[in-house]
Amino acid sequence: DAGVIQSPRHEVTEMGQEVTLRCKPISGHDYLFWYRQTMMRGLELLIYFNNNVPIDDSGMPEDRFSAKMPNASFSTLKIQPSEPRDSAVYFCASSLGSATGELFFGEGSRLTVL
């Protein structure tokens, strides 16, 4: 299996622009997670899905952030409008569930908002 695939790997944009990050989870995994990593706050869970349904979005910072999972093989995280404080590495991860605890992470999307 190719693992979790994220795109783009790097994104540089200007404040106010819309940003869309994409994720393809491992086939057969029922859970998908979006995490954000910054020096100041470490790894934060933004939202996670089970069978394409959002289960917990309490970590989504504000209404500028939205996430969708239209099918089992694709998810997006959108920021509109983007702000400099959104600069971070955004990770997507997937898992089989059943409380295995093993998340498989993508390589991340590094976002820089100028």
Place this chain on the structure above:
Amino acid sequence: AQSVTQPDIHITVSEGASLELRCNYSYGATPYLFWYVQSPGQGLQLLLKYFSGDTLVQGIKGFEAEFKRSQSSFNLRKPSVHWSDAAEYFCAVGDFGNEKLTFGTGTRLTIIP
């Protein structure tokens, strides 16, 4: 709410020396505990996990960790580090029936020759 504390932000160890990375958790019941490793520019990879049973768990790459309930700790150890072990290490706590993991702030490991 569950939480994890990694008191060491950065540790430097000589190649071949032993290693111990500290992790303390806060959780009401028996937690699920994990150690993940992140190499530069990469995502996180699971090293090992503790759910129940034997309190000493073995993981990949020669790592082990010991769950000590009395100390609320789950420290990661390796008897002899290799230069390739240089990375950031994250402790995490989970909850049965809930797929969410809460990660610590990480410990960056530097290996010197």
